Amino acid sequence: MSNMLELEDLKKYYALTGGLLRRQVGAVKAVDGISLSVRKGETFGLVGESGCGKTTLAKTTLRLLTPNSGNIFLDVPDDVKERIRTLQKEKKGGQELRRLRGQWDLGVFRGRRLRNVRRKMQMVYQDPTRSLNPRMLVKDILLEPLAVQNIARGTSALKRVSEILQRVGLTDRHLYRYPHEFSGGQRQRVAIARALITTPKLVFLDEPTSSVDVSVRAQLLNLFQELRKEFDLTYLYISHDLSVVECIADRVAVMYLGKMVELAPTVELYKRPLHPYSIALLSAIPVPDPTFKSKRVILTGEVPSPVNPPAGCRFHPRCENAMQVCQTQEPKLIDIGNDHLVACHLFNK
C-alpha cells in the first residue's frame, strides 16, 4: 500500500509574547517533531489526552496553521520525496530544494496551490453546534465549498448538494433549515456532508462523536465506515474515546505532550502496548463488564506544561520505569517488528 500522507519532523509552536515590546518570551510546543505516514485507504487513529497536540497536528496538516518546520507530503511520488530528503540532509541545493518544496511540500504551499490541494482534504469538527454557521441554511452551508473551490454552480451544484445530503441520511426537506433545527446527530451529518461535497481523498475526523449519545454514536460510526468504502476515503481519526478507536482504526498513534510515543496496528497496540504511557492510558478505559477485574496502572501527577516540557523523555517524571538515561536523552522512535514503533529507552538495545 502506498502512503497517502507523510509528515516529516513536523513542528508547530505557538509563540508566547511578553514585555513592553511584545517580544517572544517562549513557545508552547504543541507539536514537536512528529513523523508519520498514513496509508491509502486506512483509518489512522490518533489518541492522547487533552492538550497533547492532536488537534494542532490535524490543523497544521490541513494548513489551517502554518508549521514552524517540517515537511507535509500529500500524494507525492516517492522519487520526489527522496530527492527532497537528500537535499535537506546535505543542506545544499537551495534553488532546487526551494523549487521542489514549493511544488510538492504542502508545508510551504501558498495561494492558489494551497486552495487547490485543500479540495483533497477536509475536516469534521468535534462540536457541530459550533462548526456550523447558525445564520446559514443547510443549503448555503453545503453550497459554499462548491463555490469556493469552483467545482459547480447553479442547478448542477444544487443537484450535488441533494445527492450528498441523501447519502448521509438526510433528505431534501432539510435543505431550507437552519442548524439549530436539527438534533445533535443530524447536525453532525450536515457537517459530514459539507466535508464530503468536494470529494476529498483524506478526511480528518476530530472527535466527531464526542457530543452525541451512545445510540447515535453507533449510527455515525456506521456511516463513516460506509462512506469510506463508497468514496474510497482515508481517515485520520482523532479521539480520546479509546474504545471507539479500537473498533474503527487500522493503526493507532499515541501522543503525549507533542510527541508520538507509540505507533502500531490497532490489534497489536491494544493487546500488547509497550510504552509505559500507552499501558497506563489503555488500562484506564472503563470496561463495560462488572465481573471484569484488571490490573490498573494509576498515573500520578499531572501532564507537565508544554511551554517547558521535561528534558529527556517527556514522560519520565510520571514513569514507573524511569532510568537515569530518561532524564537526559530523548528516546527515538524504534521499530521493534510487526510494524510496531515505540519511543522508549526500555526497548533501546
Add this chain to the structure above:
Amino acid sequence: MTEDAFLRIKDLDLRFYTYEGTVEALDDIQMFIKDGETLGVVGETGCGKSVTGFSELNLIPPPGKIEGGKILLRQDDKWVNLLRQRDAYLRTVRGKDISMIFQDPKSALNPVYTVRQQISEAILHHRLEELCMKLLQDSKAATESLKQGNLGEKEKAKLAENVLSNREKRMLERMIEDPGSFMVRAASKIPVLNRFKRRFDREVKKEVVRMLKDMRIPDPDRVAEMYPHELSGGMAQRAVIAMALSCNPRLLIADEPTTNLDVTVQFQILTLMKDLKKKYGMTVQYITHDMGVVAEMCDRVAVMYAGNVVELAEVVEIFKNPLHPYTKALLECIPRPGTEFKSIEGFVPSLISPPKGCRFNDRCPYAMDQCVRTKPAFVTPRKDHFVLCHLYAGESR
C-alpha cells in the same frame, strides 16, 4: 418497595412549562436507594437523569414544577417527605444529608473566590456549632496544661495560641446558641472586636486543607489559596468533591463527574471516589451515560428512558440478564472490536408530546397492542429486579 431503603422516590412527576408546551420530564418514576450502596443512573441525554438528582434536593429551577409524588428520606427511623418541607429545613438537608457534585467542575466553582473560601462556606453553614465547641475545648485544655507548668518554651508558646480571651469565649458561646444574633453580627463587623473571627478562620482553613489532603491534592496549602482558573480539570473536580464531602453527607449525588475529563484523570477520580466512599461510609447516586463507568463503580443500576425509570436491578443482573428491550438495545450499542456497530432505530421522542402507553413503543422490536394503549406498571419478574414493561406483566414475584 424494600425495607433497607434509605431514600425512596414514589410516583415523582415533574413538568417544565415552556412556550412550546409542557415537557413531561419525569413521568411517575419509582426508585429507591439502599443504605451504603452506589446506585448508577444511566440513560441518554434528556432522559431525566440529572433532574431526578435535582428533585432530590428540591432544586428544580423554574419553569419546572414537581406536580406529584413523594421523595422520602429516612431520618432516624422516620420517613420525611422532602417535597413537603420548608426551605429552612431543606437548607439543613442540602449539603449535610444530601450533597451533589455537578457535571462541569469549572462552571460549578465561582471564579472570583478562592478554593478555600468556597469550601469553607459549606463548613461554616453546617458545622459552626461543632467548630465553636472544638475551639472552646482546645482553649480549656490549653489553660489547664499551662497551669500545670513544667513545659518547654516552645510548647508553652504553642499552647498559648489556643487560649481564648474571655470576650472571645463569650462570643463563641453566643454563636453556638444563635449564630444569627445581633451581637454576633455586629461584633463581627467592628474592628478589634471581630478578632474572634480570626481564630475561627484558622480553624476552618485547617479543616479545608484536611479535606483537600483527603482528595489527594498535592500541596493542599497552596491549592487552597488558588482561584478556579488556576486549576486543571482534574484538580477542579477534586475541589468540587471536597466541597460536597466537607459536611459528611449521607448521600452523595454525583452528576456525570468525569464526563469532561481524560480517561487517565477519570480513572484517578473514580478510584478516589471509591476510597472516599469506604472512608466516609456514604451512599452514592452516580449519574452517567457511560456503561463502562457503571460496571466499574455501581452496585445497582437504574436505567432511564424518556422520563421513565425502565429497569432497576443489580449491576451484574443488568449486564448479564437485561429484561427491558431498551436496556438490551443500549448494551448492544457498546462498541466491540470486530463487530458492526449497532444502534437503536428511530429517535428519542419529544417529551412535549410523548408516545401514549409505553414511551419506548415506537422503537421497541417487541411492541404489542397494549404497549400503545396503556402505560406499563413496575413489575418484579426476578428477585430484586424491577422492570417497566408489558412483556413481563403477570410474572411479578
